[in-house]
Amino acid sequence: xxxFTPNYLLDVCTKLFAAYGAPEGEARIAAEELVESSLLGxxxxxxxxxxxxxxxxxxxxxxxxxxxxxAKQTPTTALVDxxxxxxxxxxxxxxEVACEKARGGVACVVSQxxxxxxxxxxxxxxxxxxxxxxxxFVNNTHGGHSVAPWGGREGRLGTNPLxxxxxxxxxxxxxxxxxxTCMMPEGKIRVHLHAGKSLPEGIIVDAHGxxxxxxxxxxxxxxxxxxxxxxxxxxxxxxxxLLVELLGGVLAGYAASQPQSHVNGLCLIAIDPEAFCxxxxxxxxxxxxxxxxxxxxxxxxxxxxxxxxxxxFRIRERRLREGIPLADESWRLIVEAAAQVGLVV
Amino acid sequence: xxxFTPNYLLDVCTKLFAAYGAPEGEARIAAEELVESSLLGxxxxxxxxxxxxxxxxxxxxxxxxxxxxxAKQTPTTALVDxxxxxxxxxxxxxxEVACEKARGGVACVVSQxxxxxxxxxxxxxxxxxxxxxxxxFVNNTHGGHSVAPWGGREGRLGTNPLxxxxxxxxxxxxxxxxxxTCMMPEGKIRVHLHAGKSLPEGIIVDAHGxxxxxxxxxxxxxxxxxxxxxxxxxxxxxxxxLLVELLGGVLAGYAASQPQSHVNGLCLIAIDPEAFCxxxxxxxxxxxxxxxxxxxxxxxxxxxxxxxxxxxFRIRERRLREGIPLADESWRLIVEAAAQVGLVV
Numbered sequence: 001x002x003x004f005t006p007n008y009l010l011d012v013c014t015k016l017f018a019a020y021g022a023p024e025g026e027a028r029i030a031a032e033e034l035v036e037s038s039l040l041g042x043x044x045x046x047x048x049x050x051x052x053x054x055x056x057x058x059x060x061x062x063x064x065x066x067x068x069x070x071a072k073q074t075p076t077t078a079l080v081d082x083x084x085x086x087x088x089x090x091x092x093x094x095x096e097v098a099c100e101k102a103r104g105g106v107a108c109v110v111s112q113x114x115x116x117x118x119x120x121x122x123x124x125x126x127x128x129x130x131x132x133x134x135x136x137f138v139n140n141t142h143g144g145h146s147v148a149p150w151g152g153r154e155g156r157l158g159t160n161p162l163x164x165x166x167x168x169x170x171x172x173x174x175x176x177x178x179x180x181t182c183m184m185p186e187g188k189i190r191v192h193l194h195a196g197k198s199l200p201e202g203i204i205v206d207a208h209g210x211x212x213x214x215x216x217x218x219x220x221x222x223x224x225x226x227x228x229x230x231x232x233x234x235x236x237x238x239x240x241x242l243l244v245e246l247l248g249g250v251l252a253g254y255a256a257s258q259p260q261s262h263v264n265g266l267c268l269i270a271i272d273p274e275a276f277c278x279x280x281x282x283x284x285x286x287x288x289x290x291x292x293x294x295x296x297x298x299x300x301x302x303x304x305x306x307x308x309x310x311x312x313f314r315i316r317e318r319r320l321r322e323g324i325p326l327a328d329e330s331w332r333l334i335v336e337a338a339a340q341v342g343l344v345v
Numbered sequence: 346x347x348x349f350t351p352n353y354l355l356d357v358c359t360k361l362f363a364a365y366g367a368p369e370g371e372a373r374i375a376a377e378e379l380v381e382s383s384l385l386g387x388x389x390x391x392x393x394x395x396x397x398x399x400x401x402x403x404x405x406x407x408x409x410x411x412x413x414x415x416a417k418q419t420p421t422t423a424l425v426d427x428x429x430x431x432x433x434x435x436x437x438x439x440x441e442v443a444c445e446k447a448r449g450g451v452a453c454v455v456s457q458x459x460x461x462x463x464x465x466x467x468x469x470x471x472x473x474x475x476x477x478x479x480x481x482f483v484n485n486t487h488g489g490h491s492v493a494p495w496g497g498r499e500g501r502l503g504t505n506p507l508x509x510x511x512x513x514x515x516x517x518x519x520x521x522x523x524x525x526t527c528m529m530p531e532g533k534i535r536v537h538l539h540a541g542k543s544l545p546e547g548i549i550v551d552a553h554g555x556x557x558x559x560x561x562x563x564x565x566x567x568x569x570x571x572x573x574x575x576x577x578x579x580x581x582x583x584x585x586x587l588l589v590e591l592l593g594g595v596l597a598g599y600a601a602s603q604p605q606s607h608v609n610g611l612c613l614i615a616i617d618p619e620a621f622c623x624x625x626x627x628x629x630x631x632x633x634x635x636x637x638x639x640x641x642x643x644x645x646x647x648x649x650x651x652x653x654x655x656x657x658f659r660i661r662e663r664r665l666r667e668g669i670p671l672a673d674e675s676w677r678l679i680v681e682a683a684a685q686v687g688l689v690v
Contacts, residue, residue, distance in 0.1 A: 076421050076450040077620040105421040108451040108616050133591070151650040152641030164588050166595075177584035200577075209644040231576045232545075239522035239653040242638070243509050246478070250511075250630045253622030257637035269614065271453050275422040277598030285595045292602035293587070296497030299554040305496040308584045 002331060003323030004047075010035045012334065012345045013050045017086075019341040020057040022064030026089045030064075033088035037119040038324045041315035042178075044187035045119040047326060051333035053086070053116075061263075062086055062115050068093045071112060076101050078109045079252060087117035087264060094268055095123050099130045102270035110252045111266040120163040121178030121309065127270050128165035128174065131279045135269040136163045139248035141260040146218075147182040148225035150238035153209030155225045156256075159185045160244035165309075167279065169287050176309035181241040182226045183234075189215050189226070202231050347676060348668030349392075355380045357679065357690045358395045362431075364686040365402040367409030371434050375409075378433035382464040383669045386660035387523075389532035390464040392671060396678035398431070398461075406608075407431055407460050413438045416457060421446050423454045424597060432462035432609060439613055440468050444475045447615035455597045456611040465508040466523030466654065472615050473510035473519060476624045480614040481508045484593035486605040491563075492527040493570035495583035498554030500570045501601075504530045505589035510654075512624065514632045521654035526586040527571045528579075534560050534571070547576050 013031030018024055030053065038046030056062040066083035068090050073079070078097050082090030094109050101107035117123070120136050127134030140146075140158025147157045163178040183203045192199050193215035206212045207222035218224040229237025245256055248265035273282035296305045338345045358376030363369055375398065383391030401407040411428035413435050418424070423442050427435030439454050446452035462468070465481050472479030485491075485503025492502045508523040528548045537544050538560035551557045552567035563569040574582030590601055593610035618627035641650045683690045 072621070074450045074620050077616075079621050105419045106451055106453040106614070108620075110621055133596070135588075148644065149638045149641050149650050151644055151647035152638075153644040154642050156638055156641050164584075164591075166591055175587075177581075177588065179581045179584060183578075205644055209642065209647075211645070229578065229581060230574065233528075233574065235653070236522075236524045236574060239509075239524060242520075242634075242653065243480075243522065245634065246509075246511055246631070247616075250627060250634060251478070251616070251618060251621045253626055253630070255630055256634045269451070271422075271592075271596070273596060275419050275453075276417070276424050276455055276596045281598055282595060285598070285600055286591070289587075289590065289595060289601045293494045293497075293501055296494050296501050297499050297554065299493065299496055299498040299550055300556070302496035302554075305494050308580070308587065 001325040001327060003325045005323055006035050006039055009047050009324060013047060015343060016050055016054055016334065016338050019343045020054050026064045026086055029092060030086040030088045033118050033122060036122065039316045039319045040312040042119045044185065047324065048330040051337040054337040076105060076107045079112060080109060081112045082114040084113050084115055087115040090114055091117045091123050091266060094266060095126045098268045098270040099127060099132060102132050102272050104272055105275050106271045109268045112252050113262050114264050114266055116263045117266050119178065120161045121176045123268060124163045124165035125174055125176050128167050131167045133271040133273060134165045137244040137247045137267045139245045139265045141262060142258060146186055146226050147228060147241060148205065150228055150235040153205050153225055157241045157245055160241040162240065162244055166286055167283050169283050172287065173310055173313050175307045181229050181237050181244060183229055184226060189218055193219065203227060346670040346672060348670045350668055351380050351384055354392050354669060358392060360688060361395055361399055361683050364688045365399050371409045371431055374437060375431040375433045378463050378467060381467065384661045384664045385657040387464045389530065392669065393675040396682040399682040421450060421452045424457060425454060426457045427459040429458050429460055432460040435459055436462045436468050436611060439611060440471045443613045443615040444472060444477060447477050447617050449617055450620050451616045454613045457597050458607045459609050459611055461608045462611050464523065465506045466521045468613060469508045469510035470519055470521050473512050476512045478616040478618060479510050482589040482592045482612045484590045484610045486607060487603060491531055491571050492573060492586060493550065495573055495580040498550050498570055502586045502590055505586040507585065507589055511631055512628050514628050517632065518655055518658050520652045526574050526582050526589060528574055529571060534563055538564065548572060
């Protein structure tokens with residue numbers, strides 16, 4: 001698999017999006033977030049998405065340059081109309097709104113008309129960098145309903161990830177949890193399909209509602225479904241997925257049962273520890289918790305206990321040194337998308 | 346197993362707590378919450394706790410009559426000093442504060458010096474009844490650290506449940522998720538111990554960090570640990586348990602690694618849909634989601650798809666008709682506690 005330097009990919013993606021009509025600044029933001037996701041090992045939300053974004057721009061599903069406006073607000077809440085701009089551009093704007101409104105207290109900000117927001121952890125990490133606690137929930141609209149409710153066999157929910165991050169001591173590794181509320185994201189099932197490999201048990205059911213390990217049984221036709229997270233206690237993952245739908249979709253005024261023209265619904269909650277124990281105390285106590293946790297004696301078969309996100313930040317260090325690997329096909333699609341607008345990369 | 350009417354148990358518990366020195370109103374609140382938990386089938390958080398509460402009152406760990414005060418606040422946040430009153434009394438007060446501060450926006454309320462808050466779902470359900478979205482997180486302090494972090498073999502976290510509830514259409518069944526972030530609450534492991542039964546695989550490790558199905562391997566000595574929720578993806582349950590610790594404990598200024606004199610740390614977040622799509626629209630869309638979900642075609646082996654909490658409310662209907670079953674030993678302990686203060690029940 002060829003590898004590329006982050007700067008090169010940043011340049012390619014920025015130029016690609018600009019060539020498809022995005023204002024320079026927005027093209028750059030969308031490119032930065034894709035490269036950052038790739039650096040952290042979130043390849044399915046990384047640079048491989050660039051050709052799809054270009055395609056979506058041509059089809060009018062991403063509308064760079066369109067204003068991001070506040071449709072409704074109070075001192076602590078906002079409903080943000082993302083105008084189908086890049087999801088990264090609108091999510092960054094939402095983070096700004098959430099941080100400003102949360103200062104000294106708490107805020108909740110919800111999107112309308114958002115495209116794909118990418119790696120969810122990015123937004124809570126950014127909130128945590130401002131010394132605020134960040135929680136995030138992102139749903140998928142009707143077309144992305146690939147996850148069955150507990151006991152069901154047809155998709156009624158998206159992979160519906162949730163994420164959180166907290167402020168840490170200066171210089172410490174960020175602490176970021178970013179988890180799908182289903183057993184396996186669709187992208188990973190596709191990897192198994194393309195590799196001709198079986199899935200582990202308990203990930204999907206076929207169209208008849210029978211357990212299957214064959215990725216083709218998920219894609220059909222007829223289409224199967226991904227199971228909610230939690231194996232024999234999948235009602236918990238289902239319950240978390242519902243919360244994501246309620247905060248990311250319903251709260252913004254969308255009917256889950258109906259097709260929508262947007263892609264994701266994002267809900268951000270930001271909390272200022274200054275309103276509670278104080279930001280400095282909070283950060284010190286986070287480090288106390290980190291130390292208490294990572295020094296736990298080990299379970300059989302494990303070599304360490306790590307905080308959420310720690311592995312991702314190690315991958316980032318390595319990829320900064322060694323470059324970002326990109327599948328041949330992903331690179332080919334980027335080159336092809338560029339060529340279609342006369343851009344040579 | 347003998348069964349009792351809810352009213353009888355309410356009367357017994359109220360009199361018991363009053364006989365141990367609680368003001369009548371507070372005794373009644375604590376009793377109401379225990380009976381309600383029992384009605385809903387949450388027996389481990391129900392009337393069986395009454396004798397323990399009496400014991401804790403005698404030992405000064407529960408201090409009825411002590412004031413519940415706001416230690417620090419902003420228009421949208423509060424740090425509430427629960428004064429070691431009954432957890433039910435202080436949690437009810439926290440719900441009032443959260444609902445008042447969230448009206449028209451969002452609020453976050455965190456406890457200090459809280460005793461056992463009981464069934465977590467009770468507090469989000471109460472928030473939802475006021476047409477607000479409720480989220481709740483409750484940690485266990487150091488002494489209750491029975492859950493290992495992912496990869497560890499010693500308890501560093503509590504069973505750390507989280508809960509949510511949303512407003513529903515008038516007359517509809519409440520929707521309430523209340524879930525532990527570990528594989529199995531300690532109370533259920535104790536049931537297996539007393540019954541001489543093996544646990545399912547993947548619930549606990551012994552003191553050497555080896556998987557075990559023997560409940561004695563958890564209790565020791567030497568003591569084992571409960572695994573975080575999620576089986577092969579237990580890092581997700583671990584990540585959720587950490588969030589609960591951060592919001593319920595760290596945010597209130599407590600060091601997770603240190604012993605504390607309180608029992609639970611409660612964090613409530615309340616969100617007013619009126620600040621977003623509007624409360625009436627929100628409730629209508631919740632019913633759209635409910636209908637979309639419960640009408641999903643079934644997976645093999647299932648007879649229905651239900652929303653979170655639906656089964657609990659059916660149990661409540663049945664127990665209202667048929668009474669609340671209580672183990673002989675639980676009843677004996679209540680009678681004994683009553684007799685110690687000259688109360689005949």
